[in-house]
Amino acid sequence: MTDFAATKALFHLPEGMIYLDGNSLGPLPIAAPARMQATMQDEWGEMLITGWNKAGWMEQPTRVGDRIARLIGAKPGHVVIGDTLSIKVYQALASALALNPDRKVILSDSGNFPSDLYMAEGLIKSLNAGHQLRIVAPEEVANNITEEVAVTLITEVDYRTGRLHDMKALTALAHEKGVLTVWDLAHTAGATPVDLAGANADFAVGCTYKYLNGGPGAPAFIYVAPRHAEATSPALSGWLGHDAPFAFEQSYRPGAGIERMRVGTPPVLALTALEAALDIWDMTTMDEVRARSIELTELFIKEVESRCPMLTLASPRDPNMRGSQVSFHFNEGYAAMQALIARGVIGDFRAPDIMRFGFTPLFIDADDVTRAAQILEDVMTNNLWDAPEYKTRARVT
Numbered sequence: 239m240t241d242f243a244a245t246k247a248l249f250h251l252p253e254g255m256i257y258l259d260g261n262s263l264g265p266l267p268i269a270a271p272a273r274m275q276a277t278m279q280d281e282w283g284e285m286l287i288t289g290w291n292k293a294g295w296m297e298q299p300t301r302v303g304d305r306i307a308r309l310i311g312a313k314p315g316h317v318v319i320g321d322t323l324s325i326k327v328y329q330a331l332a333s334a335l336a337l338n339p340d341r342k343v344i345l346s347d348s349g350n351f352p353s354d355l356y357m358a359e360g361l362i363k364s365l366n367a368g369h370q371l372r373i374v375a376p377e378e379v380a381n382n383i384t385e386e387v388a389v390t391l392i393t394e395v396d397y398r399t400g401r402l403h404d405m406k407a408l409t410a411l412a413h414e415k416g417v418l419t420v421w422d423l424a425h426t427a428g429a430t431p432v433d434l435a436g437a438n439a440d441f442a443v444g445c446t447y448k449y450l451n452g453g454p455g456a457p458a459f460i461y462v463a464p465r466h467a468e469a470t471s472p473a474l475s476g477w478l479g480h481d482a483p484f485a486f487e488q489s490y491r492p493g494a495g496i497e498r499m500r501v502g503t504p505p506v507l508a509l510t511a512l513e514a515a516l517d518i519w520d521m522t523t524m525d526e527v528r529a530r531s532i533e534l535t536e537l538f539i540k541e542v543e544s545r546c547p548m549l550t551l552a553s554p555r556d557p558n559m560r561g562s563q564v565s566f567h568f569n570e571g572y573a574a575m576q577a578l579i580a581r582g583v584i585g586d587f588r589a590p591d592i593m594r595f596g597f598t599p600l601f602i603d604a605d606d607v608t609r610a611a612q613i614l615e616d617v618m619t620n621n622l623w624d625a626p627e628y629k630t631r632a633r634v635t
């Protein structure tokens with residue numbers, strides 16, 4: 239059994255703060271600064287360029303990819319890290335479209351994160367081959383998987399509501415209709431168990447700065463099903479995805495398997511912080527995290543609904559249909575969230591009216607949940623949010 243008190247003790251959590259935003263940016267693993275310091279001084283400082291060989295920097299993207307693979311139901315050798323999630327979305331989508339060349343429709347849903355949709359739009363423009371992005375309601379995805387569709391581009395957990403798609407069923411349906419699947423695991427990796435191999439998913443991408451606690455701007459990962467890995471022709475054909483980067487050939491030849499999804503120089507320092515975070519993930523399993531997460535989200539919903547009747551649940555009530563976050567609608571949600579943050583409970587706001595709270599068992603326990611609900615009750619029943627200082631929107635909400 240996971241000792242969640244022990245994992246909690248491995249994070250730096252500011253005194254008096256209840257951090258319910260690990261779904262946006264995970265907290266600092268206490269071991270990360272010393273680990274980065276060692277990499278900077280002992281490796282960068284002392285080894286300089288020889289660090290690429292001596293310190294294993296060049297293998298770091300696949301080595302770290304293998305550690306994430308365990309958390310998303312992939313085998314070692316099928317995941318690689320690098321770039322931001324938006325870039326990985328573009329790469330996966332371009333690869334999937336190239337594998338289904340006779341079809342022109344990309345199917346996504348209105349619960350998808352805008353950057354995924356924007357990247358699809360940009361790719362369609364560059365391809366200039368008559369592709370079209372079709373966006374339907376999350377509940378309508380299954381009905382719209384038709385023989386016209388080339389690829390589905392679906393984020394498994396809706397960033398606003400926390401609604402969870404059925405990856406296995408949708409992937410099976412897609413394959414029945416000759417459709418390839420790109421799954422975005424931004425709000426699933428480290429939040430709910432994922433079984434990419436078992437679901438037979440084609441491509442998957444996700445970020446490491448949310449539930450995985452890799453730090454601000456930590457690089458993203460990409461998974462390619464082994465059956466596609468050698469058939470994929472990367473749209474972003476950078477030198478480190480080349481079969482022989484140091485042969486400096488004039489023309490691109492894709493590297494073996496997942497290696498070809500690398501683009502340029504890996505962010506060694508950021509990957510080092512991520513490795514410190516992954517040490518904590520080694521202390522648990524996704525099934526145990528999921529069981530605890532469901533306990534915490536059920537408790538939060540029960541506490542908030544009994545204390546704050548003015549808030550309406552925006553997340554699915556059935557925990558099996560929900561990721562690891564709970565959202566409520568409130569007209570003045572932005573101001574209410576600012577008032578809550580001022581009192582040490584950190585969630586976030588998503589337009590137009592969503593107050594969002596993430597539950598991360600590695601460092602949030604039942605006590606935190608109850609205290610957060612008490613403070614929220616104070617803010618709501620006493621209209622503490624109704625003050626001018628809470629109504630001016632900052633650049634990041």
Ligand SMILES: *Cc1c(COP(=O)(O)O)cnc(C)c1O
Pocket residue numbers: 322323324325350351353354393397422424425445458
């Ligand atoms: C967080 C998130 C992103 C962010 O992409 P970056 O390129 O890392 O900024 C993209 N897509 C989804 C679904 C997200 O949740």
